[in-house]
Amino acid sequence: MTGTREAEVARSFVTLASSLANGYDVVELLDELTTDCARLLDVASAGLLLADARGVLHIMAASSEQTRQLEVFQLQRDEGPCLECYRDGTAVSVANLDEATDRWPQFAPAARSMGFASVHALPMRLRDNVLGALGLFGTEVGALNDDDLALGQALADVASVALVQDKAAADKAIVNEQLQTALTSRVTLEQAKGVLAQLGALEMTQAFTVLRNYARDHNLRLTEVAQAVVARSLPAQQVLDHARSRGSSRA
Amino acid sequence: MSGLDQLRRDLGAAMSGADSALAAADRLCQACVELLEVDGAAVSLVHAGSSQGTFGSSGELSRRLDALQFTFGEGPCLDSVRDRTPVLVADLADPTEQRWPAFRGAVLESGINAVFALPVAIETSPIGALDLFCNRSGALTAQSMSGGLLAAELAALPLLDLMAAGVAWDSAGQSDHGWQQLASLARVEVYQATGMIMAALDISPTDALVRLRAHAFAYGMTASEAAWAVVERRLSLDSDDWRSEPGQPSAGSR
Numbered sequence: 240m241t242g243t244r245e246a247e248v249a250r251s252f253v254t255l256a257s258s259l260a261n262g263y264d265v266v267e268l269l270d271e272l273t274t275d276c277a278r279l280l281d282v283a284s285a286g287l288l289l290a291d292a293r294g295v296l297h298i299m300a301a302s303s304e305q306t307r308q309l310e311v312f313q314l315q316r317d318e319g320p321c322l323e324c325y326r327d328g329t330a331v332s333v334a335n336l337d338e339a340t341d342r343w344p345q346f347a348p349a350a351r352s353m354g355f356a357s358v359h360a361l362p363m364r365l366r367d368n369v370l371g372a373l374g375l376f377g378t379e380v381g382a383l384n385d386d387d388l389a390l391g392q393a394l395a396d397v398a399s400v401a402l403v404q405d406k407a408a409a410d411k412a413i414v415n416e417q418l419q420t421a422l423t424s425r426v427t428l429e430q431a432k433g434v435l436a437q438l439g440a441l442e443m444t445q446a447f448t449v450l451r452n453y454a455r456d457h458n459l460r461l462t463e464v465a466q467a468v469v470a471r472s473l474p475a476q477q478v479l480d481h482a483r484s485r486g487s488s489r490a
Numbered sequence: 491m492s493g494l495d496q497l498r499r500d501l502g503a504a505m506s507g508a509d510s511a512l513a514a515a516d517r518l519c520q521a522c523v524e525l526l527e528v529d530g531a532a533v534s535l536v537h538a539g540s541s542q543g544t545f546g547s548s549g550e551l552s553r554r555l556d557a558l559q560f561t562f563g564e565g566p567c568l569d570s571v572r573d574r575t576p577v578l579v580a581d582l583a584d585p586t587e588q589r590w591p592a593f594r595g596a597v598l599e600s601g602i603n604a605v606f607a608l609p610v611a612i613e614t615s616p617i618g619a620l621d622l623f624c625n626r627s628g629a630l631t632a633q634s635m636s637g638g639l640l641a642a643e644l645a646a647l648p649l650l651d652l653m654a655a656g657v658a659w660d661s662a663g664q665s666d667h668g669w670q671q672l673a674s675l676a677r678v679e680v681y682q683a684t685g686m687i688m689a690a691l692d693i694s695p696t697d698a699l700v701r702l703r704a705h706a707f708a709y710g711m712t713a714s715e716a717a718w719a720v721v722e723r724r725l726s727l728d729s730d731d732w733r734s735e736p737g738q739p740s741a742g743s744r
Binding site: 297298307311315423425426427429430431432433434435436437438443469475 | 613614670674676677678681682683684685686687688689690695721727
């Protein structure tokens with residue numbers, strides 16, 4: 240198992256590194272990051288919050304629906320490990336959520352009721368800036384081992400670098416602008432998924448696949464395709480037709 | 491708590507308890523004057539396809555000055571919406587300032603020497619602007635600027651509801667803290683449902699969001715609950731409920 244895991248870790252970093260080198264789509268990259276975390280670390284799921292220019296956090300990616308809800312819950316109730324992690328810029332580790340009810344009277348019971356028993360939050364850092372937080376949710380009581388924590392932080396660090404494309408960006412304003420672009424991309428992507436889901440009678444995950452395949456097959460970035468669908472410069476029907484022809488050519 | 495956190499809280503609380511979208515917009519503008527070291531504030535709606543104009547103000551002068559931009563067809567608020575960026579005029583009397591000759595003259599005559607227009611946007615679409623007026627020339631302090639941007643964010647709520655003209659201002663829904671309502675609009679399911687409504691009704695993202703929120707109000711749901719119902723296809727988008735312009739009798743045709 241260890242050998243397999245090492246190979247998977249290596250593959251994750253290769254994917255992240257190659258997307259850095261080749262131009263990449265931020266939304267897709269962060270989606271992959273949370274999926275990678277859930278698969279590689281000893282946690283059930285992962286979610287990622289990013290801050291906008293005013294320090295308000297927004298959900299950017301989540302490996303599961305439950306995690307997404309928990310991240311949103313923290314934002315709405317203004318309490319929880321990811322918020323603390325972002326505010327302090329340091330990792331937050333809670334091995335047993337049952338013992339965290341005083342700390343987070345609303346979050347802890349909500350997380351427990353969704354079947355989670357432990358939580359860890361790692362800061363997304365770029366030099367002195369904290370960009371957001373990566374939440375790791377486990378279904379078993381227990382702290383993450385040091386290797387997993389280090390690997391999670393390494394993945395978060397690589398993603399932070401990827402997020403701020405201009406490596407020389409020392410200016411907080413430029414960093415903020417690029418984060419805002421990432422957040423806006425997320426909105427557009429979800430809208431485009433909705434358009435395709437409605438028109439093609441698809442589930443949201445199918446709509447995402449259709450969109451991503453269209454982008455890959457045409458050598459376009461996912462965000463570009465999503466923007467074109469929302470702006471109607473690319474007819475949604477064309478994207479759906481492509482998916483259909485792709486499917487039939489495989490069959 | 492930092493000064494900005496306190497500002498955020500105070501601005502958010504300013505709109506609660508208002509009995510209409512118009513009253514909420516007024517209260518937000520009054521809060522700007524109390525909290526941001528400005529002498530007047532106004533909110534205007536500038537969205538293609540909707541009625542344009544001034545919808546909230548801290549007082550009569552601010553309302554009149556803001557409305558002048560629509561009379562003259564020029565002004566920082568219109569530029570701010572068009573360019574999706576703040577338009578900051580620290581010294582309107584500066585002779586090199588020639589962008590809005592008619593508007594500038596009228597404003598200076600009223601004793602206002604600085605104007606700051608901040609765009610109000612919903613999701614990715616600009617829908618209006620918040621105008622801040624100062625008697626004295628000079629830039630906004632960093633704190634006032636940050637507070638102004640927060641107020642511009644909050645201003646989206648009453649503008650959104652004004653776009654759905656005729657929808658009753660739901661006092662239960664509106665009693666929530668303004669930031670919570672904004673948070674309920676900034677959710678993945680809301681974006682997805684917006685996309686579905688766009689495709690079903692062939693309308694823009696902003697109009698789709700207006701319909702979603704209007705529908706949520708009409709059925710006593712939060713925007714997020716209505717969005718889930720759309721995404722899970724428990725709410726049909728084929729009904730006249732969705733087709734009709736919000737607040738107007740059902741037209742029954744596309």
